[in-house]
Amino acid sequence: MMAAAKGDMRSFEALVVRHQTPLLNFFRRSGVYTDAEDLVQQTFVRLYRYRERYSPRAKFTTFLYLLARQVRVDEVRKRIRAKVLRERLMADEGVEEPVSTEAPYDGLADDLQAALCKLSNAHREVVVLGVLQELPYAEVAEITGVPVGTVKSRMFHALKALRRILGDERIDK
Amino acid sequence: MSGSTNDDDFPEVTANAVRRLAAAGAVSPSPGLTNEVMEAVGIEAMRERLSAMETWREASPGLAGRVMAAVREERRREAVERRWRIVRVAAVACGVAACLVALLAPPLPLGGRNAPHGAADVAADRLVELQDADGSWSPSATGGREVYRPALTALALMALERHSHLRHQKSICRAEQALLSMQSDDGAFGSSTRVALYNHSFATFALLGHAASNGAGISDEIRKAIGFSLASQDNTGSWGGGDASMTLWQVAILLKARDAGWTDGGGHLRRGMAWLRREGRRGMFDYRGMMDDRYAPREGNAALTAMAASRLRQEAVMHPELRATAESAFASLDEAMSVPREYYGPHGTYKAAVALLADRR
Missing domain, CATH: 1.20.890 (cAMP-dependent Protein Kinase, Chain A)
Structure with a gap:
């Protein structure tokens, strides 16, 4: 990363090749069903823009996921704004919004994916980063900006909720 | 476990x-x-x-290539931005230096307008390059909306007239012909959309200026254009439903026309000036009537206030009752410009600087 920060494009490309797949999976697991590759691209463009802010004292993945998390937050806000606007326009025109044909995320088994979607953002985030991306608690804490103890607590409650949701669904079936 | x-x-x-x-x-x-x-x-x-x-999903084969293309584009944009930053700093420094020179140096001798201006000449040459075959300028060629073609052509004509009257005479004549070809039967320039009055104001003002430069009087076309202006005036004396911008342009047209021999038999100019005097009680002028108060803060607009201050001062020579409003506008402008604000933008800052410099001389 230090070479990339100095403008070495080959080093930067090596970073892209190494981290593109984990990032792609991060976005898909975080509930971005479409355009996940676009978000990967945005994250790397942002990484290039902020390359000089990277300090070698921090772990590179922490820096990268911090940026990815912000890209995801921005994307969610953008989609909410677009949705509100679309709904207003539809209301003005007296047209009903078409049912979404967005393909569901296919990275996890259906029941697990559905259960993940039912978690709050904060809980889902620690599960995605800590369990699925296999990042240590300390790194998850840095990325999400909360103490390690809070990450552990969120993880406990998130997994407990997942278990409850999956258990409930099994009973329903 | x-x-x-x-x-x-x-x-x-x-x-x-x-x-x-x-x-x-x-x-x-x-x-x-x-x-x-x-x-x-x-x-x-x-x-x-x-x-x-959970299953691991692989990135598509072309993703790294697309990412690197986007990163290279970002790198190029950064380089351009860095260059512009340097240009902007240099431009501000030059602007400050130019203002100081303008304030301290004696006025330019008459005829200086036709002397080589360096940057102004380069800009004029570029304008001529952008001129269309029919003599007009296309807004869409530089990212604007085509509906403003008459206004843009008029602005280009004014710029060439002012800075390179001799060097680009042919281009100026073609621009004049292009403008005249855009005039409709009722005297207006451009289409009858909501921007018609803007197009009309710029075009009429430019043609009046061109006629004055050539020592010509008011042609039939200009007379028709003035007729359209008079017919568009509101009962309040303003134009565009109480829009200071529209009103200032129309007042400027009538002042220029009066200099060329037109007489204000119907009291249009007087009523326009009276509206400006009433509006100017707050000190600043803005786009009142064009925007809803909820969205447009009523804090005034530097460009419009500068225009109003200049027009009012010019007219106060003949009508002393306008002097107080002109002074109030200058005072507001002076105070407003002492606090740098993004809201005013380059146009407002330019207009205000010109008005204030003229005031100090």
């Missing part, structure tokens, strides 16, 4: 865990504690199950 990933194994895993803990003397198998242990074991199993069931 047993390593089991199946929910069906939970009771067995839990029972084993409890048995082990109890055997070690760590716990006594009370019902409450059993539940806690059951929960902990179940959660750990869930973690393992999540890890085991």
